[in-house]
Amino acid sequence: MEKAHSRDLLPVTTACSYGTRSRSSSWRNLAFYVLLIAVGWALSQPASLELSSLHRVARTAASDLDLLVSDYLPLSAAQKHRVPKCPAQPAALAPAIDWRPDLNDTWLSESAARLGAAVQIPTISYDGMGEPGEDTRFQVFATFHEHLASTYPLIHERSELRKINTWGLLYKVAGTDASLKPSLLAAHQDVVPVPDETLDQWEHPPFSGYYDEQKGLVWGRGSSDDKGMLVAVMEAAEYLLAEGWAPKRTLYILSGFDEEVGGGRGAMEIGRVLLEELGEDSIEFILDEGGLGIGQEHGVDVAMPAVGEKGYLDVKMDVRAPGGHSSMPPDHTAIGIMSKLVEALEAKPHEAKLTPQSPVLTHLICVADAIDAGHAASRPTRKQQEGFQLTKKMRKYLRNPRRWPSVAMTIDATGTRVERFIIKTSQAVDVIGGGAKANALPEYVSALVNQRIIEGTEEIMQRMERVLRPVAKRFGLKVDAFGKGSSLQDGAQQTGVGASGSLTLSVVESSEPTPASPTNTSAFATLAGTIKHVFPGENGRERLVTPVIMTGNTDSRHLLKLTRNIWKFNPNTYSSKSAKHTVNENMGIRSHAETARFIHALLRNFD
Numbered sequence: 216m217e218k219a220h221s222r223d224l225l226p227v228t229t230a231c232s233y234g235t236r237s238r239s240s241s242w243r244n245l246a247f248y249v250l251l252i253a254v255g256w257a258l259s260q261p262a263s264l265e266l267s268s269l270h271r272v273a274r275t276a277a278s279d280l281d282l283l284v285s286d287y288l289p290l291s292a293a294q295k296h297r298v299p300k301c302p303a304q305p306a307a308l309a310p311a312i313d314w315r316p317d318l319n320d321t322w323l324s325e326s327a328a329r330l331g332a333a334v335q336i337p338t339i340s341y342d343g344m345g346e347p348g349e350d351t352r353f354q355v356f357a358t359f360h361e362h363l364a365s366t367y368p369l370i371h372e373r374s375e376l377r378k379i380n381t382w383g384l385l386y387k388v389a390g391t392d393a394s395l396k397p398s399l400l401a402a403h404q405d406v407v408p409v410p411d412e413t414l415d416q417w418e419h420p421p422f423s424g425y426y427d428e429q430k431g432l433v434w435g436r437g438s439s440d441d442k443g444m445l446v447a448v449m450e451a452a453e454y455l456l457a458e459g460w461a462p463k464r465t466l467y468i469l470s471g472f473d474e475e476v477g478g479g480r481g482a483m484e485i486g487r488v489l490l491e492e493l494g495e496d497s498i499e500f501i502l503d504e505g506g507l508g509i510g511q512e513h514g515v516d517v518a519m520p521a522v523g524e525k526g527y528l529d530v531k532m533d534v535r536a537p538g539g540h541s542s543m544p545p546d547h548t549a550i551g552i553m554s555k556l557v558e559a560l561e562a563k564p565h566e567a568k569l570t571p572q573s574p575v576l577t578h579l580i581c582v583a584d585a586i587d588a589g590h591a592a593s594r595p596t597r598k599q600q601e602g603f604q605l606t607k608k609m610r611k612y613l614r615n616p617r618r619w620p621s622v623a624m625t626i627d628a629t630g631t632r633v634e635r636f637i638i639k640t641s642q643a644v645d646v647i648g649g650g651a652k653a654n655a656l657p658e659y660v661s662a663l664v665n666q667r668i669i670e671g672t673e674e675i676m677q678r679m680e681r682v683l684r685p686v687a688k689r690f691g692l693k694v695d696a697f698g699k700g701s702s703l704q705d706g707a708q709q710t711g712v713g714a715s716g717s718l719t720l721s722v723v724e725s726s727e728p729t730p731a732s733p734t735n736t737s738a739f740a741t742l743a744g745t746i747k748h749v750f751p752g753e754n755g756r757e758r759l760v761t762p763v764i765m766t767g768n769t770d771s772r773h774l775l776k777l778t779r780n781i782w783k784f785n786p787n788t789y790s791s792k793s794a795k796h797t798v799n800e801n802m803g804i805r806s807h808a809e810t811a812r813f814i815h816a817l818l819r820n821f822d
């Protein structure tokens with residue numbers, strides 16, 4: 216766990232035990248004491264205390280008082296209206312035919328072999344790949360397509376398959392009722408590379424697809440991200456067709472080939488084709504990878520599909536400074552200045568936020584409601600539940616809009632990384648380069664800052680500029696922030712960098728956060744009912760289906776116009792260490808079977 220930013224915490228006001236005393240007299244007493252404390256504190260300060268400090272003290276006291284009032288007075292209608300409600304929790308929805316591959320040992324080992332075979336084909340996405348029809352590194356996708364065709368003959372016989380931009384796959388199983396909007400399942404074919412230096416850390420080689428029957432694990436790159444999902448989709452569709460399923464609703468299966476490098480040639484192109492053919496809002500729902508899976512949160516059984524994803528912003532910082540012999544350097548070289556810029560950014564991490572638009576607030580309210588209604592398993596102890604503790608006070612604060620900043624700061628200070636970064640923009644300086652020689656002053660230094668954003672890109676760019684400009688000014692650099700012209704700053708003499716030094720900020724890649732898919736639709740209810748059927752809670756408890764967001768990005772962000780209902784959900788146990796993108800990636804075969812069962816049930820329930 217990272218160090219808590221305790222300085223960010225609001226002054227914590229203690230709860231008072233007013234019992235049955237009349238509210239208004241309690242209020243007057245409380246107001247009196249708070250003001251008394253504030254005045255006492257102000258008087259205890261040195262005599263030189265400035266007027267502005269007094270002003271600040273008064274303001275802080277007033278806002279603390281305001282918060283206390285809001286803790287004990289009923290919320291106004293407008294405030295109540297802002298508090299999101301947990302989505303309606305429908306009853307478990309059993310499909311007409313309930314397939315149980317998870318109970319079939321033969322199926323488990325056969326499907327493990329089919330997943331293993333898919334993993335053995337190294338469909339790797341590299342940065343800087345050439346055109347799909349030209350770069351020979353794409354050829355391996357042909358082998359992968361052959362594997363799919365020979366492994367899933369019914370799908371290939373009964374569907375129309377189009378290959379878009381050479382390697383993108385779009386299967387269409389035509390439905391019998393053209394008035395129903397089609398369903399769309401998405402899962403990508405490509406995987407991230409395996410660095411040579413990590414090969415010896417793999418328990419089984421990354422492209423072996425080795426099945427450890429004892430442990431029930433299929434090993435290898437892509438077993439979890441995202442060939443597990445793709446194979447589960449194919450297994451479910453193949454089984455449905457074998458059952459004689461003739462869908463009323465058309466089914467599309469979309470498989471991109473460059474999700475790991477942005478999806479611009481795969482999913483984006485396929486999405487364009489579908490949009491042209493079908494038009495906007497033409498699909499009933501899209502199910503893609505992601506979410507936080509199936510698990511227990513604060514003692515409550517939950518399933519956490521993601522209904523939105525954070526945006527993305529890569530910003531390049533370039534510092535240019537005059538070169539020269541390093542025997543007579545300025546006080547700070549371009550590398551020194553860059554380090555100050557990086558330091559300034561890291562000193563100001565983004566703020567955690569809970570807003571009514573944030574699915575995470577809805578998720579937390581669902582869990583809080585369940586705890587307060589006595590639906591949690593025995594309360595987990597501090598040791599069992601790492602990270603943020605959903606205490607009585609926090610549960611109360613969640614229902615009070617004025618306390619949301621306080622909850623957000625507590626999560627930021629005490630939460631796990633997942634808990635923190637689903638409510639705040641991340642910031643990581645991931646690449647740096649500069650300097651050429653031991654005896655030459657560096658003339659050019661650049662750094663790349665990666666941010667996964669919950670605010671809009673414009674807001675983040677302005678914020679970066681606000682943080683970095685004062686540093687640039689200190690070193691006399693001209694600033695060109697995002698192409699908005701340049702201005703000469705003071706202070707050039709101080710460091711000797713001179714007027715020719717500059718800081719340039721430019722966007723390398725960006726995308727806005729996606730809008731959150733609604734959770735009050737009948738489509739979401741069908742999803743939730745299916746999840747509750749396939750993944751019932753433990754010991755007869757209810758499994759709550761609660762929305763979250765993705766910290767990473769998926770192919771489905773290229774499909775936004777096709778439907779409002781986009782769910783990112785790998786229904787795996789989210790505590791399991793599937794090691795996506797790292798060494799020893801694996802897939803539990805039972806979890807894989809449950810995914811196939813879930814997709815089968817979902818398609819039947821939507822038909």
Ligand SMILES: [Zn+2]
Pocket residue numbers: 403440441474504
């Ligand atoms: Zn993926």
